[in-house]
Amino acid sequence: MTVAADERVAHVGLARRLLIRPELGAVVGMVVVFAFFAAQSPVFRSPDGIANWLDPAATLGIMAVAVALLMIGGEFDLSAGVLTGTSGLILVTLATRFGFNVWLAMLVGLVVALAVGLANGLVVTRTKLPSFIVTLGTFLMLQGVNLGVTKAITGTVQVSGLRRASGFEGANTILAGTIQVGGTSFRVAILWWVLVTAVATWVLMRSKAGNWIFAVGGNEQAARAVGVPAARTKIALFMTTAFAAWLVGSILALRYTSVQANIGIGQEFIYIIAAVIGGCLLTGGYGSAIGAAIGAVIFGMADKGIVFLGWDADWFTFFLGGMLLLATLANRLVRRYAEEVRH
Amino acid sequence: MILETRGIGKTFGSVLALRDVSMGVAAGQVVCVLGDNGAGKSTLIKILAGVHQHDAGALLVDGAEVRFSSPRDALDRGIATVYQDLAMIPLMSVWRNFFLGSEPTKGLAFDVAKARRVAREELRAMGIDIRDVDQPVGTLSGGERQSVAIARAVHFGARVLILDEPTSALGVKQAGVVLRYIARARDRGLGVVFITHNPHHAYPVGDRFLLLNRGTSMGEYAKADITPQALTALMAGGAELEELAHELKRQ
Ligand SMILES: Nc1ncnc2c1ncn2[C@@H]1O[C@H](COP(=O)(O)OP(=O)(O)OP(=O)(O)O)[C@@H](O)[C@H]1O
Numbered sequence: 001m002t003v004a005a006d007e008r009v010a011h012v013g014l015a016r017r018l019l020i021r022p023e024l025g026a027v028v029g030m031v032v033v034f035a036f037f038a039a040q041s042p043v044f045r046s047p048d049g050i051a052n053w054l055d056p057a058a059t060l061g062i063m064a065v066a067v068a069l070l071m072i073g074g075e076f077d078l079s080a081g082v083l084t085g086t087s088g089l090i091l092v093t094l095a096t097r098f099g100f101n102v103w104l105a106m107l108v109g110l111v112v113a114l115a116v117g118l119a120n121g122l123v124v125t126r127t128k129l130p131s132f133i134v135t136l137g138t139f140l141m142l143q144g145v146n147l148g149v150t151k152a153i154t155g156t157v158q159v160s161g162l163r164r165a166s167g168f169e170g171a172n173t174i175l176a177g178t179i180q181v182g183g184t185s186f187r188v189a190i191l192w193w194v195l196v197t198a199v200a201t202w203v204l205m206r207s208k209a210g211n212w213i214f215a216v217g218g219n220e221q222a223a224r225a226v227g228v229p230a231a232r233t234k235i236a237l238f239m240t241t242a243f244a245a246w247l248v249g250s251i252l253a254l255r256y257t258s259v260q261a262n263i264g265i266g267q268e269f270i271y272i273i274a275a276v277i278g279g280c281l282l283t284g285g286y287g288s289a290i291g292a293a294i295g296a297v298i299f300g301m302a303d304k305g306i307v308f309l310g311w312d313a314d315w316f317t318f319f320l321g322g323m324l325l326l327a328t329l330a331n332r333l334v335r336r337y338a339e340e341v342r343h
Numbered sequence: 344m345i346l347e348t349r350g351i352g353k354t355f356g357s358v359l360a361l362r363d364v365s366m367g368v369a370a371g372q373v374v375c376v377l378g379d380n381g382a383g384k385s386t387l388i389k390i391l392a393g394v395h396q397h398d399a400g401a402l403l404v405d406g407a408e409v410r411f412s413s414p415r416d417a418l419d420r421g422i423a424t425v426y427q428d429l430a431m432i433p434l435m436s437v438w439r440n441f442f443l444g445s446e447p448t449k450g451l452a453f454d455v456a457k458a459r460r461v462a463r464e465e466l467r468a469m470g471i472d473i474r475d476v477d478q479p480v481g482t483l484s485g486g487e488r489q490s491v492a493i494a495r496a497v498h499f500g501a502r503v504l505i506l507d508e509p510t511s512a513l514g515v516k517q518a519g520v521v522l523r524y525i526a527r528a529r530d531r532g533l534g535v536v537f538i539t540h541n542p543h544h545a546y547p548v549g550d551r552f553l554l555l556n557r558g559t560s561m562g563e564y565a566k567a568d569i570t571p572q573a574l575t576a577l578m579a580g581g582a583e584l585e586e587l588a589h590e591l592k593r594q
């Protein structure tokens with residue numbers, strides 16, 4: 001009886017193990033979207049085209065991966081988008097108005113961003129309020145601060161002139177430069193994105209912390225009962241998201257050398273959408289970092305692909321909404337199948 | 344005796360949940376705690392597990408009086424509790440659940456290969472027939488889930504295993520599976536405190552039977568001193584059952 005059962009599992013197990021991967025839906029989606037645009041636009045599938053759509057995928061991807069970890073841990077961060085703006089504004093303001101070296105200005109931005117993440121985490125874990133509400137509060141407060149302080153200092157709604165600051169060249173090369181691969185220049189942000197995805201995947205799948213992240217998102221009470229430091233895990237996740245926001249904010253500020261005070265607003269939902277397309281459940285406890293990165297690729301391909309095809313850019317949100325619905329349905333089917341296969 | 348209570352009591356505000364209950368469990372012994380709804384079974388085991396603190400009587404571990412400050416405190420002394428629902432994360436795999444909170448490490452990394460292997464071996468050693476440790480715990484049956492939780496407690500060096508109604512939500516066959524693992528844990532030298540309100544589950548596996556009614560002990564019996572019929576009758580309050588039978592009889 002045992003032997004027969006084991007043999008049965010060998011078949012079902014392999015199929016199920018492939019299907020149960022949270023990123024399956026995203027991989028299929030990526031292939032379909034690529035095929036769709038590549039078939040109609042030779043530019044889209046050329047190296048230059050690829051470099052072009054990988055760029056928005058990279059900056060979004062860094063955020064989507066961090067947000068995915070947080071969502072697997074059972075929480076949301078609506079302040080992540082504006083926090084990229086806050087980090088960039090601190091960088092440019094300190095470097096251009098207060099004579100800070102760019103690296104020092106970035107360090108200050110990092111400290112502030114981590115403090116915001118810590119505050120989000122502390123309030124959520126102490127009060128047990130839904131993070132959706134807590135970080136909505138942070139979001140609105142940061143939005144106000146970004147605009148208010150920028151206006152007070154510059155009299156306008158943007159700060160610019162980062163190029164003239166000391167230390168700009170070095171920081172720009174590392175965070176916002178390009179690298180040549182076979183005659184095509186790729187944004188260096190793509191490397192940061194790959195690095196962030198790799199580290200996040202390792203943490204999730206191969207570290208104690210990863211086990212805790214799945215556990216606090218899956219059933220916080222049960223996790224705590226076996227000794228998982230649930231509050232610390234969640235606070236670390238909020239700070240990880242804040243770190244990613246600082247990284248992306250700095251990359252964008254260095255690239256454009258100026259920052260609009262209203263930048264990042266609305267992006268928080270794009271991060272969540274990319275994470276969900278990548279297989280994260282809104283209820284927590286399930287998802288993948290690679291999936292979120294692939295979600296960002298789909299986003300980047302659609303964003304640029306629509307332009308390559310000469311369509312009106314307004315179609316982009318329609319496309320995005322469709323992808324989100326399809327992905328959510330696919331995730332549900334996959335998970336239901338995975339859970340239904342019983343022995 | 345590993346774990347012992349002497350005249351232990353607990354009140355919640357004005358509710359006298361438990362009064363003057365004495366019991367003990369030794370290594371390799373199964374003590375069944377029986378009683379009707381609200382008899383105080385859960386209150387008793389929550390004191391043993393460190394969830395509640397007693398406010399009368401004494402709690403002893405290895406003969407020395409103790410007071411647990413938290414479930415972790417009890418766990419560190421080798422007293423592990425398996426709750427019906429609070430045990431596992433449904434979407435996580437069996438091996439991830441098995442080591443949750445006590446992950447083996449290799450350098451900085453969670454030693455995933457070892458976790459898989461040990462989980463599989465431990466489950467097999469307990470005779471638990473889970474063929475794929477990668478499957479999510481949510482896909483296991485209720486009995487299998489209880490069994491994994493028991494194997495987990497055994498692996499992490501529990502000396503006393505407390506089970507709060509592990510069989511109450513299970514069918515006959517599944518309950519039998521769990522009872523078998525209780526016996527297996529006992530054979531490995533653990534003391535087991537098994538809470539149930541089903542004498543048919545208690546009698547085959549139990550060595551001693553503590554009967555609770557409205558927060559007080561109605562006595563602790565060794566298996567030799569009581570028949571299954573007497574146990575059932577005591578539990579249900581034999582007279583009341585006869586009365587009920589009479590009441591339900593067709594007119
Ligand atoms: N935290 C609490 N606060 C107030 N009263 C409580 C509390 N916990 C238990 N009680 C009361 O103590 C009494 C014993 O409850 P307990 O949960 O120990 O019963 P039980 O034997 O486990 O019952 P069941 O078979 O229904 O699980 C009940 O009257 C209950 O209402």
Ligand SMILES: [Mg+2]
Pocket residue numbers: 384385386
């Ligand atoms: Mg109870």
